[in-house]
Each structure stands twice: as structure tokens, then as C-alpha cells.
Amino acid sequence: MIDVIIIGGGPIGIACALECEKSNWNYLIIEKGALTNSLFNYPKNMTFFSTSEKLEIDNIPFISKNPKPNRDEALEYYRRVATSNTIKINLYETVNQLQKNNDHFTVTTNKSTYQCKKVVLATGFYDIPNLLSVSGEDLPKVTHYYKEAHPYSMQDVVVVGASNSSVDAALEIWRKGGKVTMVVRGETIGDRVKYWVRPDIINRIKEGSIDAYFNAEIIEIKPLEVIIKTPDGLKHLPNDFVVALTGYKPNFDLLEQVGVSLSNDGIKRPVYNKDTMESNVNGLYLAGVICGGMETHKWFIENSRIHAKLIANHLKQVFSNK
Structure with missing residues (x-):
């Protein structure tokens, strides 16, 4: 039984994995594409709006030769973070089904089936175009x-x-x-x-x-x-x-499949506790841009990297009480 499965291997998913490492939890990231797949699919010459320090995770320095880093520098940074910390991640593996079964979850992918105690959804939004x-x-x-x-x-x-x-x-x-x-x-x-x-x-x-x-x-x-x-x-x-280029949207099917409630105002904002990032489904946490529903411009790396620590702090309490 895995303690935590993180679905999504972008910057926020990696940040969540680093928190799991600190607490010695048995965890796994499942990513359907390449590492930081959304960033990889950005335009080759893209320059970030944010400065490099605002893209850092876990206080690991991001050194850029430009005032605002570009796509290649970001890929290099997150790749270095992932490899130097030997995070546990399965790439090119797609989650097809996510189920809550009493006190645990079943995660079914195109390659395997996993049982875990907690799930973090950090799937972003870049894979489904409007x-x-x-x-x-x-x-x-x-x-x-x-x-x-x-x-x-x-x-x-x-x-x-x-x-x-x-x-x-x-x-x-x-x-x-x-x-x-x-x-x-x-x-x-x-x-x-x-x-x-x-x-x-x-x-x-x-x-x-x-x-x-x-x-x-x-x-x-x-x-x-x-x-x-x-x-x-x-x-x-x-x-x-x-x-x-009319924008993109999160994987609402996966959210609804596992029972996460969405707002009915067209934004389809998922329900979650802002202090713990836990959704209305006990044990299932949300991290990153997925928290905004269709308002994909609300969350970025710089203002959602804190989600990893909020989730970890809550999980420490949950695991210590068992």
C-alpha cells in the first residue's frame, strides 16, 4: 500500500514529492507524458512572466542568465531538481480511473493498478484544449x-x-x-x-x-x-x-469520477479546503492550477507552490493520528 500517489509530474507535483521525501512517506508520481509535460509543450522561445526566484520550489535556487527565464531554462531547472533528489516518478503512464474505496484509493493506469492511502491531483490544465x-x-x-x-x-x-x-x-x-x-x-x-x-x-x-x-x-x-x-x-x-490558442481546461472527468464536487456556475471550480487543500473527498488533495477550474489564469507556479507544504502539513497530522 502506497502512502501517497501524486497524479501529475509538473513543478507542483514535484514540489509535493519533495515534501513526501522529507517525511519518508512511500509515494509515487504518475505522469502521462514527459517530466513537466506542460512546460515541455510550451513554445520553444517562450519567456515566463515570473522571475526565476518565483518559480523555485522547496527553496532550491533557480539561476537564470535572463531577468525572466525561458522555457529551456525552466526545463533544465525542474529536471535537475527531480534527478538530483531521485524523486519516484513513472513517466508516460496515464491514469484511466481513480476510485475511492472506504479508507483507500485505487488508481488504474494504462500500465498497472495501485492502492494508496492518499491522492494528490496536480494535473494542471494544458492537455485538453477549449x-x-x-x-x-x-x-x-x-x-x-x-x-x-x-x-x-x-x-x-x-x-x-x-x-x-x-x-x-x-x-x-x-x-x-x-x-x-x-x-x-x-x-x-x-x-x-x-x-x-x-x-x-x-x-x-x-x-x-x-x-x-x-x-x-x-x-x-x-x-x-x-x-x-x-x-x-x-x-x-x-x-x-x-x-x-483559445485556452485549455483541467481533466474534469477525473475529478467527477472520484466524486469531487464542482461549482455549477460554469467555472466548475472544485471544492477544497484552502488551509489543507483537501477536497470534499476525504484523503484526496488538489494542488496547482486545477484548483481554479475553468479560471486557469488564477493559479501559477509562483502562487501555488505553497500547496505542497499545506498538503504535507495536513498529512503529517493525519498520519500521526493513525
């Missing part, structure tokens, strides 16, 4: 993830959204020779866009280097064009690729 739900979204030219600009050079590219990821993609693709058109549901570029990037995209739109349609949405994607609805009527745009 779909446009329009005809043609399943065409090969449509992607909900952006890695790098080179494949879009000399192509007609529609970038959907006005968040940090959308703005970064639009600017990089334009600079690498792509013809970029942004389709934005709102009235302007998002207020949460990085302060050193927002003026850049606004100026590129203003000068006409990047086309942008605001208060607009895609209604159909075809092999050679995209049809969008704008305040001025329908527009038919020549198109080679659609980069639909």
Missing part, C-alpha cells in the same frame, strides 16, 4: 498548440485569441515571414498580455503588419479559407493554417 466547435476544426491544418514559427513562414495563418500565447504566436509567425490574421472574440488585446509584449502587438496591428478582426469569431474552416463573423458581416479569408 475547442472552437466549428465545422472544419478537425482538418489537419488546425492546431490548438503552438511550438515554433518556422512551419508557418510564407503561409496565410489565422491566429485565434488575444492571450499571451496568441500574441506571442502572432508576432513570431509574422517575424518569420508568415501572413498573420488575428481573430479575437473581444474588443481588444487582452489586459493580461505581458506588459513588454502588449505594445508590440498593438503597434503591429496599427501599422497593418498584422491584420486583426475584433468582436469576431470563426464560423467555418475550409481547406483553403476560413469564414469569420465580424461586426461588418462575414469575411472569407485565404488560409493555409489555423492556430487556435
Whole structure:
């Protein structure tokens, strides 16, 4: 019987594992992809909003040559933390079922079945995109993830959204020779866009280097064009690729499967104790961005790394009473 199973091998999952190490608990991280899989899937040239010290876990120094670290530096840091502390983690193993059985849990994966006393869900949100739900979204030219600009050079590219990821993609693709058109549901570029990037995209739109349609949405994607609805009527745009960066959502199915209650206001925020991070399911804890439900912009590494210590402090009390 394992003491604690941590589902999710991102920075917060690793932080939880380090707390388990300190208390000599028998634990295991189960991660369906690579170590820090979400960070690995970030764009290659991505720069964090946070400074390196705010991305540190367990007071382990994160040294960066830049004021704000990039994706590769973050991967190196968390990889070093994981390997130097020899954390127990199974990579490329997917949790298919999570059940509560009286005083323990059964975790069934594509490779094995485990029994454990407690579970920490630190699964993040980056693996399930918010779909446009329009005809043609399943065409090969449509992607909900952006890695790098080179494949879009000399192509007609529609970038959907006005968040940090959308703005970064639009600017990089334009600079690498792509013809970029942004389709934005709102009235302007998002207020949460990085302060050193927002003026850049606004100026590129203003000068006409990047086309942008605001208060607009895609209604159909075809092999050679995209049809969008704008305040001025329908527009038919020549198109080679659609980069639909419309956000992502947590794995609500896993939460509901095990009995975690979700708010019914559309945000689907899971119920948990803010002092202990324990959900309404006894023995099941939440950590990281999953705590925000659909409000994925509420939690980041810098403000959720404390979750690991809150969980560990509560588990110490629970285990000492048995």
C-alpha cells in the first residue's frame, strides 16, 4: 500500500514529492507524458512572466542568465531538481480511473493498478484544449498548440485569441515571414498580455503588419479559407493554417469520477479546503492550477507552490493520528 500517489509530474507535483521525501512517506508520481509535460509543450522561445526566484520550489535556487527565464531554462531547472533528489516518478503512464474505496484509493493506469492511502491531483490544465466547435476544426491544418514559427513562414495563418500565447504566436509567425490574421472574440488585446509584449502587438496591428478582426469569431474552416463573423458581416479569408490558442481546461472527468464536487456556475471550480487543500473527498488533495477550474489564469507556479507544504502539513497530522 502506497502512502501517497501524486497524479501529475509538473513543478507542483514535484514540489509535493519533495515534501513526501522529507517525511519518508512511500509515494509515487504518475505522469502521462514527459517530466513537466506542460512546460515541455510550451513554445520553444517562450519567456515566463515570473522571475526565476518565483518559480523555485522547496527553496532550491533557480539561476537564470535572463531577468525572466525561458522555457529551456525552466526545463533544465525542474529536471535537475527531480534527478538530483531521485524523486519516484513513472513517466508516460496515464491514469484511466481513480476510485475511492472506504479508507483507500485505487488508481488504474494504462500500465498497472495501485492502492494508496492518499491522492494528490496536480494535473494542471494544458492537455485538453477549449475547442472552437466549428465545422472544419478537425482538418489537419488546425492546431490548438503552438511550438515554433518556422512551419508557418510564407503561409496565410489565422491566429485565434488575444492571450499571451496568441500574441506571442502572432508576432513570431509574422517575424518569420508568415501572413498573420488575428481573430479575437473581444474588443481588444487582452489586459493580461505581458506588459513588454502588449505594445508590440498593438503597434503591429496599427501599422497593418498584422491584420486583426475584433468582436469576431470563426464560423467555418475550409481547406483553403476560413469564414469569420465580424461586426461588418462575414469575411472569407485565404488560409493555409489555423492556430487556435483559445485556452485549455483541467481533466474534469477525473475529478467527477472520484466524486469531487464542482461549482455549477460554469467555472466548475472544485471544492477544497484552502488551509489543507483537501477536497470534499476525504484523503484526496488538489494542488496547482486545477484548483481554479475553468479560471486557469488564477493559479501559477509562483502562487501555488505553497500547496505542497499545506498538503504535507495536513498529512503529517493525519498520519500521526493513525
